[in-house]
Amino acid sequence: MTATRVPGPPGLPLIGSLLDLRRDALGTYLAAHRDHGDVVRVQAGPPGLRAELWMVFSPEGAQQVLATEAANFRKDNVFYGEIRESFGNGLLTAQDADYLRQRRLVQPLFTRRRVDQYAGAIGTETAALAARWAAEPGRTVDLGEEMNRFALRTVARILFGQDVEEAVETVHHAFPVLNGFVRDRGFSPLRLPRAWPLPGHRKALAAERALYEVCDGIIARRAAEGRSGDGNGDGGADDLLGLLAAARGEDGERLDATELREQVLIFLLAGHETTATSLTFALHLLGKHPEQQALAHREAAGLLADGRRPTAADYAELPYLTRVLKETMRLFPAAPSIGRRAVAATTVGGVEIPAGADVLVAPYVTHRHPAHWEDPERFDPDRFTPEREAARHRYAWFPFGGGPRACIGQHFSMLESVLSLAVLLRDFEVTAVDHDVPLGQGITLELHGPVRVSLTPR
Template sequence: MTATRVPGPPGLPLIGSLLDLKRDALATYLAAHRDHGDVVRIQAGPPGLRAEIWMVFSPEAVQQVLATDAAGFRKDNVFYGEIRESFGNGLLTSQDADYLRQRRLVQPLFTRKRVDRYADAIGAESEALAARWAAAPDATVDLAEEMSRFALRTVSRILFGQDVEEAVETVHHAFPVLNNFVRDRAFSPLRLPRRWPLPGHRKALAAERTLYEVCDAVIARRAAQGETGSDDLLGLLADARGEDGEQLDATELREQVLIFLLAGHETTATSLTFALHLLGKHPEQQALAHREVADLLADGRRPTAADYAELPCLTRVLKESMRLYPAAPAVGRRAVADTVIGGVPVPAGADVLVAPYVTHRHPDHWDDPERFDPDRFTPEREAARHRYAWFPFGGGPRACIGQHFSMLESVLALAVLLRAFEVTAVDTDVPLGQGITLELGGPVRVRLTPRG
């Protein structure tokens, strides 16, 4: 099968679109869709090292890749390979028998009933954050920094219980180093061996080592103390048994913990950052959210899991924020065999990228797509829209296992923070980039006004 009929940007003669992707991958994707349609081939790199990426933008084509023909598209690409090397072969990156085994063991820990038990921990961390904000100098905070620490503390508390403090600082400093390392290697046409003693390699390997050590120390201490029946996620993972008595060994426990830390804090932090940022730019929407929270939590109590369903306005705000700023702006697969996507031939072995950042702006499915409008997510409008016009949690058999946890944490945290404060955006434009997750190129500051 040839790809000569596939439209796409011509790029530069020797390196294709490599510089465009490095400079601004998200803008390159948007331009490719605008100029060339719903299935586009992008070439990047010099001859002999050139990568070819088939970009898929329509909801129908996304559904094919992630759901209806999911078995034909594997996580065998360079990006997942780099994540696997740094964070281990956990649920995000594993495949085949490994994935099925892990999913069987982990799935019962993420049922709605089980996740709802973490609402009190989410509320406690949210209230602690609101108390810190009340003492913020100049009544101004950087949401990017604050939400990253909040989401990390929350997922660490749920993972590690009383061992939360041991993990938070290590993860907070190590994750950005590894994220940048993975991104740079994934976008580079030439990847030198990780063990070569280059400055960037040494820095990344040191970060990886500290992450492994803090996780291994907590796991080893739990095993030595013979702790069982713990309600934190690490204890539940350690106690999890398959039908034949199988369980996760120490290395697998660490790999699952690292993936949960990665997926459970950066994605939620991004969603919360932009939900508050957008409300800070749209006071009329913020007023509606304040009214909903004030009516529900008038007595000042901590919100519970049962309150999640009673906060539809906040949920719509969150979903619209995730439409405009999906935490995973692009998701890759590799085609198993020759196939056709959207009428375009795609050869076996091709790298295929679906891009929520672009599909969430598809003009055939979203009117005035850059406008912030939470009412796009009323039940009636959601039901009328293609299932894969909005897919911040992926879809199909590899959909995010932590979807309910992320939504619950985000909505309850927004309720606590908006009960306490009005927010006004200071930084109205935020530079964006693509790493493992959506990257922010600067601060996202808001000014806080306490509410009575």
């Protein structure tokens, strides 16, 4: 089969599927798979500016793009370019020698042993959140707002230690502006120069400048004070920024101040929005499913019966909560789609993908693939028992991506999510107020409405 014969939605005569992608990207992906199969070509944009997007929905295809032929599928597409422009060329966006150098320096800071040392910061922020909720019994909260701020405070505390307060408010206000700017430019067939003084450009530039200034200020003060991480886990100077500043390669190479800022911004982006999404929907789903919530509460309360804060060692003792989280990430993956650009022509699922093609794999769709998931819209944490996981294709579930560019922070995300859920479900009964939540596609999964729950102290 040749590329020109690949099935796909016809779209509108002049702009193809552009409006569908802008209005409801996730629904467009699902409809394309339902109507046209595992490899679909979507055209978007007017003549002369029209883009072609090759969507790959099968686990086998996702594995090929992300893992077995990863070298042929690069982060050269429009979205990654826009992220680089706004957030810098950190580990998420870097390629080739830049990526390998960054990975060598950063990887030791994300080993399981090192990440487990962040459990104290997770416990501090979770305890503060639980205390705030308990002070207003019977209140209704918007989980989207609450979990976003909680996850941001947690990753900022791990990054900046005692400087956490200085960074949080700036990041909280600047990130949504830049995320929307990147999203809009990513879906636009015409991207005007960023230097043009348009209102949206000026607003995004101001947000970018504020982020850079707060990060650069903390980094410069650390350098002036001679504070850097010693990596011994004893507290004080071993927050993640200090460890990054102290990291050395085999030949003594290190990250300069600009590279430090770029890594910090990428960690703030990837380390709080993704976890916030998972926590929001885990509590939302449990608020709609009281039987599963009761099982999760029983596990958490049994382990943390004395009211203590959880430790990293407790993670392995919370298997049902881990299954809840994995099922949540199946239904609501924080990265609903992952883009690449093909270097050379190749064949995926029997379909020829041409050189230079923009290729998209979509966890949001693959996680609902009827050949791999029975009754895929149903919430069922027991899909993730060890036996059922072992019997499933490796890429039927890939919320953290896969292959050599898999998310470096996946253990941190799982640890933070499971430990914080254990405390919140031990202390509160959660009842969903909003049952249907409108979603969108940005850099990460976007909420287009509130996710309210009522809280009852246990």
